[in-house]
Amino acid sequence: MALYSYLLLWMGTFLGVQLSAFEPGTPHALIFGWLYGINALFYLMIRSGCSERLKDPSLTFLQMATGILATTAILYFSRELRGAMLSIYFMVMTFGVFALDRRGLMLMALFTLTCFTGLQVFELSTSPHSVVFSYLIGHWIILALGLCWFIYVGGYIHNLQTRVRDQRESLREAHERLSAIAIRDELTGLYNRRHFLERLDEEMSLAERNGSALHLAIIDLDHFKQVNDQYGHAAGDEVLCRFSNLASQGLRRSDLLARYGGEEFVVLFPHASKQACMAAMERLRDAFASQDFGFSGAMQTSFSAGLAAYQKGESAESFTHRADTALYEAKAAGRNRIHLTGE
Template sequence: MGSRTPAQGGAILDTTTEDRLRQREPLQRLRLGLYSYLLLWAATLLGIRTGLLQADTPHWLLFGAALLVTLLLALQSRYCPGRDPSTLAFPHLAVATALVSALMYYANEVRDMMMFCYFIIMTFGLFTLRLRQLILLAALILCCAGLLDALEWQRQADNKALLPTLAQLSLLIGGLAWFIYIGAHLRLFRRRERQQQLRLAAQQQHLEATNQRLRDALEALEQMAIRDPLTGIYNRRYFMERLHQEVARCQRHPRPLHLAMLDLDHFKRINDQYGHPAGDRVLEQVAEILGSLLRRTDLLARYGGEEFALLLVDLSDSGARQVLARLQQRLADPAVQAILPQPVTFSAGVAAWRPNDSAEQLIERADQALYAAKHAGRDRVASADD
C-alpha cells in the first residue's frame, strides 16, 4: 500500500489515489481544450459566413494542426504519467496563442475585439503554469501581437493610424503585466499553503508518534502493574482479580475450575548456599519452564516468595493432576536440572471449585492441600478433595 498524506479538512488520502488524480488532471485539461477548439471552430465558420473573417481563412489547416497537437499531448500525458502537468499545459497554450493570432490575421472588423482571446489564454495559464512559463507565454502573446501589427502596417501602411495601434499595444502590455503580477501572488499563496500543509502534516506525524509513545508507556505501566518484576509472570494482585472473576463466572455458569498452589522445596537452602542472586535466577527459570507447558487459558502467577499459584480452567480432576505431573516431570528432566544450581522440586496442593465457594475459600483449601503435600515428604501433589 502507498503511504498516507494529509489533505485539506484533515482527511487522509492514499498516495496512489492522489497520484491517480494528478494523472487525470492533464487529460481533463486537454479535453477542455478540445471542446474550446471545437467551439472556436464553429465561431470561425460563422464569422466566415457573416464576413467578419476573410473567406480564404484556412480554418481546416489551422484547427487541424491544433487538434493534432492536442492529440499528441494527450498521448504523451497517457504514456508519460510521471511528467509535470505544467510541461504539457505550456505547449497547449502556445498552440492556442498561435491559432488565435492566425485567426486575428484573417479577421476584418473584429480583430480588435479578438484581442481579448489573449487574456482568456492567460487566464488558463494563470492556474496551470509556473511563473516562468507564464512570463514566457506573455512574451509569446506580445510577439504575436507585434507581428500582427507589423503585417497590418505592411498591408495598410497608408490607412493605418499609429496612435490607436500604440494604445492597443499598451493595453495588451498592461493586461499581460497584470496577469503576471496576479500569477506571482497566486504562487506565493500556494507556496504558503503548501508550507502550512507540510507543517500540519509534520505536526500530525509528531502527534501520532507522541500518542504511540503514550500508548506504549501506558501499556508498559499496565504490564508493570500486573507482572512480577523478577519472573515476568503475573503478580499476586492480578491473580486475585482473575480468580474472583473466574469464581463469579462459575457461580453464574458452573464449569470445572481448579486452583493449585505450588511451593519450591527447600528453596531457602539455595539462597543460603548460593546467595539470593542465584535464588532469583532459579525463580526466573522455574517460572519460564512452568509457563511454557501451560495452555493459553491457564494462569500462572507468583503468589509470594518461592510460591506460585496456578489457575486451571475447564479441566477435570484427573486433567488437573496430569498438568501438575507434567510440570514435575519437566523439572526433573536432566537437561533442566543441569542449568540449575541444585535439583529443584516443588510441592503442590490443588483444590476444585465447589458450588457457593468464594475465592478465599478456594485458596484456603488449596493451601491446606499444599501443607499436606509438604508434611507427606514434599515433591508431590496433594488434592483437597482426597
C-alpha cells in the same frame, strides 16, 4: 471533499457564464463531467483496494493534479475574473496540506505554477493583443507568493502532525508498558497476584453459572531459601525463571499461571477434570526435577503443591484457603508431592 468542492465550483462557473463574467462558450459541462468521471475512477480505485499497491494509496498527487488541470482550463475562460479565480488553485493546494510533506507540496506548487505559466504563454502566442502584460505578471507573482506560503505552512503543519503522531505512539507504548507492569511480575513475566485474584473471581463466577469444573493449585518451591543462602539471590532468580518457563510451556493456554509471591505460584485450571489437573502437575514436577543449573551441578529441585476443586457457592477466600491447606499437607508429608483436597 473533492466532489463537494467541485460541485460548488461548477455552480459558480455556471453562474459566471450566465452573468457574462466567463466566455459565453465556456464548456463547463464538459470540463466538470470529465472531472467527475476521473474522480469516480479514483473513488473506485480506493474503495476496491487497487490503490493500496501504489506508493500513494490515497491518490493525493493524482487528485490534486486533476484539480489543477481543471482549474487551469476554467481560468482560460474566466476573462477579467482571473485574479479572483486564482484562489481555486489554493483550494486545491489545501487538499494536500494535511497529506503531503514539504517536498510533496513543493512538487505540487511547481506543477501548478507550470500549468499557469503554460496558460499565459499560450494566450500570449495566440492572442497577444488581448493580453494586459501588467496583469499577466501580477497574476503570476500573486500565485507564486501564495504557493510559497502554502509550502511553508503546509510543511509546518506536516511537521506538527509528525510530532503529534510520534508522541501518540510513545504514549501508546508507555500505556502498554504500564498496563503490563500493572498485571505482570517483573522477574518472571508471569501474571502477578493482583491480576490472578481478579481473574479468579471471574472464573469462579463462570463456574458457578455454568456448572463447569474449576481447580486451583498453589505451588511452593521446596527449600528455596537454602538456594538463596547458599548460591545467592541471582541463583534464586534463575530457579524462579526456569520454573516459570517450564510451567508456561507445559500448561494449557487456557490455564492461568501467576506468581503468588516469593517462591509461591498458582495455577487455575478451568474446564479440567481432577485427573487432567493431576497429570499436568505431575508432568511439571518431573520436568522441574530434571533441570540442571550452571551454578550447582548437584542441586536437586522440586516443588510441593496443593490442589483444590471449586465447590459451588464458596468464596474466593475459602477456595484459596483449601488449596493452601492442601499445600501445607503436602509439605508436611515430606515435600516433592502434590496433595489433592476438596473432592
